[in-house]
Amino acid sequence: MLKRTPLFALHQQLGARLVEFGGWEMPVQYSSIMDEHQAVRTAAGIFDICHMGEVYVQGKKAGEFLNYLLTNDIKKLGVNDGQYSLMCNDKGGVIDDLYVYRVAAEGFLLIINASRIEPDVAWMQQQLAAWDGAKEVMLSNESDRYGAIAIQGPAVAKFIDSAFQLNGQQGPSALKKNQLGFYKLQGEEFFVGRTGYTGEDGFELVGSADKISTAWVHLLDVGRPYGLKPAGLGARDTLRTEVCYPLYGHELTEEITPIEAGVGFFVSLDKGPFIGRERLALQKSTGISRKCIAFKMADKAAPPRPGYPIWSGGNDSQKIGEVVSGTQSPSLGIGIGLGYVPPDFSKPGSAIEIEVRTRKFPATVVQKPIYRKPD
Amino acid sequence: MSNIPSDLKYAKTHEWVRIAGEIGVVGITDHAQHELTDVVFVELPTQGRKVKSGEACAVVESVKTASDIYSPVTGDIVEINQAVVDNPALVNSDPYGQGWFYKIKLASASEGSNLLSADAYKSQIHA
Numbered sequence: 001m002l003k004r005t006p007l008f009a010l011h012q013q014l015g016a017r018l019v020e021f022g023g024w025e026m027p028v029q030y031s032s033i034m035d036e037h038q039a040v041r042t043a044a045g046i047f048d049i050c051h052m053g054e055v056y057v058q059g060k061k062a063g064e065f066l067n068y069l070l071t072n073d074i075k076k077l078g079v080n081d082g083q084y085s086l087m088c089n090d091k092g093g094v095i096d097d098l099y100v101y102r103v104a105a106e107g108f109l110l111i112i113n114a115s116r117i118e119p120d121v122a123w124m125q126q127q128l129a130a131w132d133g134a135k136e137v138m139l140s141n142e143s144d145r146y147g148a149i150a151i152q153g154p155a156v157a158k159f160i161d162s163a164f165q166l167n168g169q170q171g172p173s174a175l176k177k178n179q180l181g182f183y184k185l186q187g188e189e190f191f192v193g194r195t196g197y198t199g200e201d202g203f204e205l206v207g208s209a210d211k212i213s214t215a216w217v218h219l220l221d222v223g224r225p226y227g228l229k230p231a232g233l234g235a236r237d238t239l240r241t242e243v244c245y246p247l248y249g250h251e252l253t254e255e256i257t258p259i260e261a262g263v264g265f266f267v268s269l270d271k272g273p274f275i276g277r278e279r280l281a282l283q284k285s286t287g288i289s290r291k292c293i294a295f296k297m298a299d300k301a302a303p304p305r306p307g308y309p310i311w312s313g314g315n316d317s318q319k320i321g322e323v324v325s326g327t328q329s330p331s332l333g334i335g336i337g338l339g340y341v342p343p344d345f346s347k348p349g350s351a352i353e354i355e356v357r358t359r360k361f362p363a364t365v366v367q368k369p370i371y372r373k374p375d
Numbered sequence: 376m377s378n379i380p381s382d383l384k385y386a387k388t389h390e391w392v393r394i395a396g397e398i399g400v401v402g403i404t405d406h407a408q409h410e411l412t413d414v415v416f417v418e419l420p421t422q423g424r425k426v427k428s429g430e431a432c433a434v435v436e437s438v439k440t441a442s443d444i445y446s447p448v449t450g451d452i453v454e455i456n457q458a459v460v461d462n463p464a465l466v467n468s469d470p471y472g473q474g475w476f477y478k479i480k481l482a483s484a485s486e487g488s489n490l491l492s493a494d495a496y497k498s499q500i501h502a
Contacts, residue, residue, distance in 0.1 A: 032412040033412065033413060033438040033439060034412075034413045234439050238438060300461075301416075302416045302418060302436055302441070303416060303441075305441065327438055328416070328436070328438050330438065357418075357434065
């Protein structure tokens with residue numbers, strides 16, 4: 001039986017097409033992926049992300065424990081700051097990628113992937129139990145108690161404040177990127193972080209699961225005059241692929257390290273010991289055997305899909321890797337993708353080939369992100 | 376509401392064929408294009424290829440997925456619609472007209488006799 005979010009009935013009313021995702025029955029699209037994608041790039045889109053997990057880590061040594069558990073340096077976070085981080089195993093493979101928000105001096109909220117809630121929580125509990133300061137850290141999985149909404153696009157900052165009862169408080173539009181605040185919406189308190197997964201300005205709201213549909217309906221009402229539309233997982237995937245944000249299970253797995261995935265920026269080797277550090281330090285100094293590249297199809301071609309072979313091209317073309325994410329880019333009108341190849345083939349500008357149903361189509365390795373917002 | 380012209384024959388797999396003499400014109404239904412949404416790529420069989428009814432012979436790709444298209448009839452491909460290859464959105468905008476896929480020379484006069492009528496197809500998709 002697939003799990004349903006508190007917004008399920010609203011999705012049905014909106015005529016969403018529903019699909020399975022990470023054990024959840026989620027909206028993949030309402031109108032069309034193209035339409036919703038363009039709404040987010042040019043105006044605004046609202047996404048159900050209630051399936052994502054929330055874990056609270058609190059206590060005197062919460063920060064210290066998280067700095068041992070995760071790759072980024074938590075000491076950089078003041079209260080009300082957030083950061084992207086990764087949780088690795090002993091071999092540097094990624095257990096999950098996540099957002100950490102410092103909601104209090106000794107309190108952190110972790111937003112984790114829906115499909116990874118169980119393995120993450122099991123790993124965190126196991127690591128905590130074996131950790132010296134375990135008595136001074138409290139870890140609680142709040143995933144069932146909370147719901148969450150992402151609201152993304154260049155128009156969002158124009159209307160987001162008017163959705164909340166501010167009573168003199170500055171609204172979410174005053175937040176800097178990766179900052180968070182708490183705001184009241186129809187009497188209910190919501191956590192709001194200025195972040196997202198689309199390459200656009202935007203916010204993510206977290207609140208009590210039984211009040212999240214109130215927030216969804218209210219935000220849609222407030223944002224509709226600005227072009228706000230409900231957007232599904234289909235557009236979420238095309239948006240994040242264009243800006244090369246990794247998706248767990250595609251660019252990231254327990255066998256792939258953050259260095260290989262190209263998110264080494266979020267690995268802080270100088271912060272002290274943490275799980276996976278040895279392997280990641282070795283990779284940073286001696287190099288890697290595969291690297292996550294971004295590519296564009298050279299001209300009209302079938303859209304690349306996960307699992308398609310990547311070839312080196314040329315007369316003695318050899319199989320060099322595999323596509324892990326791929327789609328038609330709604331913004332660029334051509335096929336784009338991400339894949340793993342040896343570093344020798346990873347230079348932007350390199351010609352490669354993507355095999356689609358036994359035919360090989362020319363493609364070019366490009367700089368990340370594939371899509372950049374016009375200035 | 377899907378458009379289901381009464382002069383066409385339909386396959387359960389959502390292809391249509393318009394038979395005139397020994398030639399059939401093949402495409403996908405309005406219902407199918409609606410389910411696929413934005414078609415971004417169409418791959419058609421080569422001219423001269425022999426296909427059997429029920430054989431996968433074309434591919435339609437939306438943003439999200441690739442779907443096989445099965446020939447509703449047996450015969451030889453005599454012409455393909457280059458316009459739909461160049462502009463796949465024709466499948467969405469005009470599935471029974473400019474969005475046709477290929478013309479096929481039917482293997483026998485009885486080709487298409489086991490396909491669905493418009494009414495039968497309509498009840499299949501609960502339109």
